[in-house]
Structure formats: structure tokens, C-alpha cells
Amino acid sequence: MSIETDNPLPSKEKKITPQPQTPWKTSGTERASSLIFILAAAAASYMTVALTPMKGILPLTLLFFIFAALFSFIRGNRSRGIVAGQDSAAGVVMAIGMFVALLPIASILYTTVSKGLPGLHRGLLFNDMSAATPTDPITEGGLSHAIVGTFVMVMISLAIALPLGLLTAIYITEIRGRFTRPIRFLVQAMSGVPSIVAGLFILSAFVYPITKTFSGLMGSLALSILMIPTIARTAEEVLRLIPEDLREAGLALGGTQWRTVAMVVVPAARSGLVTAVILGIARVAGETAPILLLTGGGDQININPVEGAMGSLPFYIWKSFFFGSEEAVARGWAGLLVLLTLVLILFATARFFSTRKVR
Amino acid sequence: MRLMPAPQALADAPNLPKPRVITTEPRLSDKVFRAVVTAGGLSSLVILGLIAVFLAYQGFEILVTEGLDFFTSSKWEVITDEYGDVVSYEFGLAAMLVGTMLCALVAVFVAIPVSVASALFLSFYVRGKLKAILIGSVDLMAAFPSILFGFWGFFVLMPRAEYWAMLINKYLGWIPLFAVDERVFTRSPFLAGLVLAVMIIPITTSVAREVFDQTPLDRVQAAYALGATKWAMIKAVALPYGRGGVVGGAMLGLGRAMGETVAVYTVLNIVYDINWQILFGAGGNIASLILLKFGEARPLEVQALMAAGLALFLLTLLVNFIADFIVKKSGKKGR
Numbered sequence: 001m002s003i004e005t006d007n008p009l010p011s012k013e014k015k016i017t018p019q020p021q022t023p024w025k026t027s028g029t030e031r032a033s034s035l036i037f038i039l040a041a042a043a044a045s046y047m048t049v050a051l052t053p054m055k056g057i058l059p060l061t062l063l064f065f066i067f068a069a070l071f072s073f074i075r076g077n078r079s080r081g082i083v084a085g086q087d088s089a090a091g092v093v094m095a096i097g098m099f100v101a102l103l104p105i106a107s108i109l110y111t112t113v114s115k116g117l118p119g120l121h122r123g124l125l126f127n128d129m130s131a132a133t134p135t136d137p138i139t140e141g142g143l144s145h146a147i148v149g150t151f152v153m154v155m156i157s158l159a160i161a162l163p164l165g166l167l168t169a170i171y172i173t174e175i176r177g178r179f180t181r182p183i184r185f186l187v188q189a190m191s192g193v194p195s196i197v198a199g200l201f202i203l204s205a206f207v208y209p210i211t212k213t214f215s216g217l218m219g220s221l222a223l224s225i226l227m228i229p230t231i232a233r234t235a236e237e238v239l240r241l242i243p244e245d246l247r248e249a250g251l252a253l254g255g256t257q258w259r260t261v262a263m264v265v266v267p268a269a270r271s272g273l274v275t276a277v278i279l280g281i282a283r284v285a286g287e288t289a290p291i292l293l294l295t296g297g298g299d300q301i302n303i304n305p306v307e308g309a310m311g312s313l314p315f316y317i318w319k320s321f322f323f324g325s326e327e328a329v330a331r332g333w334a335g336l337l338v339l340l341t342l343v344l345i346l347f348a349t350a351r352f353f354s355t356r357k358v359r
Numbered sequence: 360m361r362l363m364p365a366p367q368a369l370a371d372a373p374n375l376p377k378p379r380v381i382t383t384e385p386r387l388s389d390k391v392f393r394a395v396v397t398a399g400g401l402s403s404l405v406i407l408g409l410i411a412v413f414l415a416y417q418g419f420e421i422l423v424t425e426g427l428d429f430f431t432s433s434k435w436e437v438i439t440d441e442y443g444d445v446v447s448y449e450f451g452l453a454a455m456l457v458g459t460m461l462c463a464l465v466a467v468f469v470a471i472p473v474s475v476a477s478a479l480f481l482s483f484y485v486r487g488k489l490k491a492i493l494i495g496s497v498d499l500m501a502a503f504p505s506i507l508f509g510f511w512g513f514f515v516l517m518p519r520a521e522y523w524a525m526l527i528n529k530y531l532g533w534i535p536l537f538a539v540d541e542r543v544f545t546r547s548p549f550l551a552g553l554v555l556a557v558m559i560i561p562i563t564t565s566v567a568r569e570v571f572d573q574t575p576l577d578r579v580q581a582a583y584a585l586g587a588t589k590w591a592m593i594k595a596v597a598l599p600y601g602r603g604g605v606v607g608g609a610m611l612g613l614g615r616a617m618g619e620t621v622a623v624y625t626v627l628n629i630v631y632d633i634n635w636q637i638l639f640g641a642g643g644n645i646a647s648l649i650l651l652k653f654g655e656a657r658p659l660e661v662q663a664l665m666a667a668g669l670a671l672f673l674l675t676l677l678v679n680f681i682a683d684f685i686v687k688k689s690g691k692k693g694r
Binding site for chain 2: 058083084086087090091093094095096097098100101102104105107108111112115163164166167168170171172174175177179182183185186187188189190192193194195196197198200201203204205208225228229232256257258259261279282283285286287288289292293314317318321332336339340343344346347351
């Protein structure tokens with residue numbers, strides 16, 4: 001009671017209940033002022049380009065960045081002093097960094113799609129290049145041999161790399177022996193092996209001493225060297241996420257470690273392991289350097305990996321661009337578009353599997 | 360009393376199971392399992408070892424005959440007589456080594472600021488759906504095949520970068536780094552470095568972002584509680600904490616950039632002279648040299664290429680080792 005009597009406010013205003021306030025939210029005025037500030041930076045940079053001899057999109061962009069950082073500094077400085085000025089300018093600089101990092105990806109996607117689309121036609125997926133020369137119109141021939149070759153090689157390398165990569169991951173997460181740290185480092189080091197070195201290694205270890213000829217199998221061997229670290233590292237990350245409780249439960253039920261890993265841990269991680277496989281495939285599907293060294297790059301469909309030259313998407317693209325005629329370059333872009341689409345599909349599938357919950 | 364048999368009777372009873380022997384000895388199935396997994400786990404060691412052994416074996420002869428000249432001279436030629444027999448040969452890798460380092464360093468110096476800014480942006484400035492989309496785009500770019508970067512660099516970046524190089528030379532040419540003797544700007548190490556930078560930005564960004572994301576929340580909140588702005592918090596907490604991760608990520612990118620073949624081959628003019636001018640249109644790259652020379656190489660030259668491959672392999676291994684060491688050590692420091 002005494003509180004009410006102490007209250008100096010007139011009784012009329014007592015009825016006003018305090019509304020919950022959200023001072024951290026951006027208000028409408030703040031948003032409007034941000035918009036005005038961006039427009040001001042754009043206008044200033046445009047004016048500078050228009051009034052001075054500097055011309056073109058490059059100075060425009062650069063000036064926009066500079067003006068944006070400068071204006072935001074002034075804005076923060078005016079409202080809350082120099083510290084706030086630095087803070088808002090830093091925010092703009094970070095955003096610019098993000099923009100610059102994403103610019104190439106947009107450019108790459110746009111270029112590939114816009115230059116690759118004219119080269120697409122129905123026969124592309126069903127014909128090979130055995131009857132067409134690079135100077136033939138783009139509607140002749142296709143890249144079925146390349147798709148088939150890439151598929152065969154990737155599958156063989158997967159058959160080699162999946163067991164080895166998975167065993168490596170299981171060793172690191174389940175056995176946890178005394179080689180765990182060295183093996184983790186070696187897998188890391190292996191992921192840094194230049195692809196051309198992998199190609200040279202297969203050349204020196206298999207092609208020259210044993211087979212004496214280029215073939216799809218040799219290409220797959222080199223690809224599997226590049227695939228193992230990707231699979232091992234992704235699988236390791238996934239197996240790490242499996243709760244320790246599951247392993248303990250398996251062992252407490254009397255299972256041996258072998259049965260616990262095979263029946264509990266690996267099945268629990270299967271969607272993540274699918275991700276590992278897909279990322280491994282995406283890693284090698286477009287790998288070019290070892291393919292150029294080892295496969296010979298044929299022009300017709302060849303599904304025999306141990307005999308004869310085998311075409312593949314990277315080889316097809318490489319050959320087309322280096323032939324250089326207008327039609328060949330169009331073919332190359334079409335091939336790049338197909339390869340890009342393949343990588344995008346693989347990436348999206350991997351995302352789909354990795355975002356599912358580990359059960 | 361009658362229900363409980365005497366101890367003697369218990370021991371004599373014929374059908375009672377023997378007490379289980381409790382042991383830590385794994386069963387046979389586990390022994391086999393452990394052996395198989397350990398063998399599989401050591402595959403990376405075996406493969407890396409085999410790579411070194413085979414490349415050294417094939418390149419041994421050249422390494423012996425050329426000696427230290429293999430790394431200090433920059434001549435790369437085989438002279439044959441009219442019958443195709445080798446008269447004399449000289450293989451030196453110096454120009455290629457310098458070129459490789461030059462391109463990779465340009466790439467790293469372009470990539471670091473962009474990567475750090477975007478990693479900080481991803482860690483501290485965006486959240487929720489937008490963050491997921493941006494991270495997804497960066498990861499997607501890391502999955503692009505290098506041939507895509509190569510031809511994008513050739514067709515899209517090269518015409519523009521040539522102009523940029525000209526501008527840099529015009530206004531900053533007084534700095535020795537940007538000076539050129541002849542005004543030839545196409546297919547320069549600068550351009551190759553830019554393409555490589557675009558390639559390694561996703562890698563360095565995601566390594567840096569992972570480290571920044573691990574910044575201890577209590578320190579972040581302590582900084583905010585003391586009245587720090589976001590930028591002050593980043594300066595005082597996130598950057599010192601993540602410095603090791605950023606440097607390690609940059610080293611990882613350096614390793615990638617040094618070993619890249621296709622993307623460099625398409626945009627670099629390979630010249631057998633040591634060139635330190637990053638804007639001048641002449642450079643070297645071990646991986647591209649291998650690809651360039653392999654097609655027409657005779658057995659002798661192939662051996663030299665194997666030796667070059669060995670040098671590249673050991674170089675990238677060393678860089679990766681340092682990167683791993685730095686990343687491991689990071690994360691414990693910071694205020």
C-alpha cells in the first residue's frame with residue numbers, strides 16, 4: 001500500500017501497463033536509414049565515376065565499397081562516437097569480404113550456364129564422338145562415351161577407396177590405437193597430394209613396369225588415391241557423432257567389438273557414410289590431371305577398363321577447348337555444364353543425407 | 360540346509376557349467392577385426408610411402424646425374440641428333456620452383472583478407488537461414504572441379520585481370536613488387552595467382568570459420584558485458600583466438616595452390632627463366648610443366664618429370680605438415 005502512496009504519478013496514468021520492449025531489434029527508422037546510406041554510397045560512387053576520368057564497372061564497385069565503409073563510419077561516429085564508427089565500418093568490410101568471396105561462384109555458375117546451354121541437344125547424352133570431328137556442327141556427336149567412361153572410372157575407384165577410407169575412419173574412431181594421431185595426420189597429408197603426383201605415381205608403379213598401356217583402370221587407381229582422404233575424413237567426422245552410449249550398449253549386451261561396430265555403429269552412421277561416398281565421388285568426378293596422364297581419352301564408348309583408351313568428361317572438355325575451333329569450344333562449354341550439373345546434383349544429395357538426423 | 364549341496368558335491372556334479380574365465384584377451388573375431396582395420400588404417404601410410412619410393416626410383420638417375428643443378432639451374436632441354444638419339448640433356452627446376460612459390464604466394468595473399476573477412480562475417484554477423492545458405496555456397500565452391508576454375512579463369516578472368524595488372528603497374532609500378540621490364544601482362548603469375556586464390560578461398564574460409572565458431576562463448580560474452588562493440592570483441596577475443604587457425608588454413612591453401620595443375624596450366628605462360636615479377640607474363644609451375652612436357656616426353660625426360668613430381672610431392676607434404684602443426688597448436692591461446 002505504501003508503495004502506491006509513494007508513487008508520484010497521477011492515478012490516471014496508473015492504468016498504462018508497460019509493454020515489453022525489444023530495444024535490440026532493428027526499428028523501421030534504422031532500416032530506412034540503412035537503405036538511405038546504401039543509396040547514398042551508390043550515388044556517390046556513381047557520381048565520382050561519371051565526373052572523373054575513371055570509367056567502367058571496376059572503379060564503380062571499388063568506389064562503392066570505399067564509400068560504403070566511409071559513410072557507415074561517419075554514420076556510426078555521429079550517432080555514438082568513434083568506437084561505434086569503427087564498429088559499423090568493420091561490419092561493412094566483413095560484408096564486402098563475403099561478397100568478394102561469393103562473386104566468383106556467381107560468375108562461374110553464370111558463365112557456364114550461359115555458354116553451355118546453346119551446346120545442349122538431345123543427342124548429347126546418346127551419341128559419342130567416334131563419327132564426328134571437332135569441327136562438325138555442335139548437333140553432331142555427343143558425350144555419351146565421356147559420361148560412361150567417367151561413370152566406370154569413378155565406380156572402380158570407389159570400390160577401392162571406400163573400404164580403405166572406411167577402415168581408416170574406423171581405426172581412428174573405434175580402435176583408437178597408438179597410430180591414431182599419425183594416421184590422422186597422414187590422411188590430412190594425403191588430401192594434399194597434388195593430383196598430378198597421384199597420376200605420376202600410377203605411371204611409375206603400374207603403367208611403365210606392368211601394363212605398358214593407358215587404360216581406364218589406371219585412371220581409377222589414381223582417382224582412388226585422391227578419394228581415400230575425402231571419404232576417410234568425412235566418415236571419421238560422422239562416426240565421431242555416434243553417441244558413446246550406443247557403443248557401450250552394444251558391448252554391454254555381450255557383443256564383441258566387431259559386432260558392435262558392424263551392427264550398431266556403422267548402421268547408425270549410414271546416412272553420414274552415404275554423404276562421405278558422395279563427397280568422395282564429387283571430389284574425383286572432375287579431376288583432370290591424372291586422367292590426362294593415364295587414360296588415353298578415346299572417342300567412342302568403351303566399358304572395358306583394362307583395355308583401350310577410355311574417354312571421360314574432363315578429358316572431353318580439355319580436348320575440346322584445346323582444339324580451339326568455334327564448335328569445339330561450344331562442345332567444351334556444354335561438357336563443363338554437364339560436369340557442373342553432375343557436381344551440383346552430387347552436392348545437393350550429400351547435403352540431403354548429411355542434414356538428416358543420425359539415428 | 361538340505362537345499363544347499365555341500366561344496367564337495369558341487370564340484371563332483373557332472374553337468375554343472377564351469378565358471379567363466381574372465382579375461383581382457385579379445386576373442387578371435389575381434390583380433391581379426393582389429394588386424395583388418397589396422398591394416399586398412401595404415402593404407403594411407405603405405406600409399407604415401409609408395410608414392411615417394413616409386414617417384415624416387417624412377418627419377419633417381421636424373422637426380423644423381425644432375426645433382427644440385429636440378430634445383431638451381433633453370434634450363435630444361437633435351438638435344439637429339441637426326442636419328443632421335445639423345446646427344447645431351449639438361450634438366451633444371453629452379454624457374455619452376457620459383458614460379459610455383461610465386462603463384463601460390465600471390466594466391467594466399469589475395470585469399471587471406473577475403474577469407475578472414477568472410478569467415479568473421481559468417482561467424483559473427485549472420486545467423487539462421489542466411490548463414491546456412493552462405494556456408495552452403497562456400498562449401499559448394501570447394502567442391503567445384505579445378506578444370507572449371509581453369510577455363511573460367513581463361514575465358515572470363517584473364518581479359519579483365521590483364522587490365523587490372525596494367526592498372527596496378529601504372530599506378531603502383533614504383534613498388535619493386537609490381538615492376539615489369541617489358542609491358543607484357545597476359546598469362547602472368549599474378550593471373551594464375553588470382554585463379555588459385557578463387558580456388559582456395561573456400562578452403563581457407565571454411566577452416567577459419569570453424570576456428571572462429573569455436574571461440575569460447577564466455578569470452579565473447581565477457582567482452583560484450585564490458586561494453587565492447589562487435590568489432591572490439593573480434594579484435595580482443597576472436598582474432599587472437601583464431602589466429603592459429605587462420606594461418607593453418609592459409610598454409611593448407613598454399614599446399615593446394617602449389618599442387619594445382621589444370622587451373623594454372625590454362626592461364627600461365629610457362630617460361631624456363633626465373634622470373635620474380637608477378638605482373639610479367641612469364642612464369643613457371645612444376646605441376647603444369649609435368650603436364651606440358653609429358654605428351655611428347657621420351658623415357659629420359661619422363662624420368663626427369665618423375666623427379667620433378669617427387670620434388671613437388673615433398674614440397675606439398677612439408678607445407679601440409681607445417682599447416683597441420685599450426686592448426687593443432689591453435690585454439691589454446693587468446694585472451
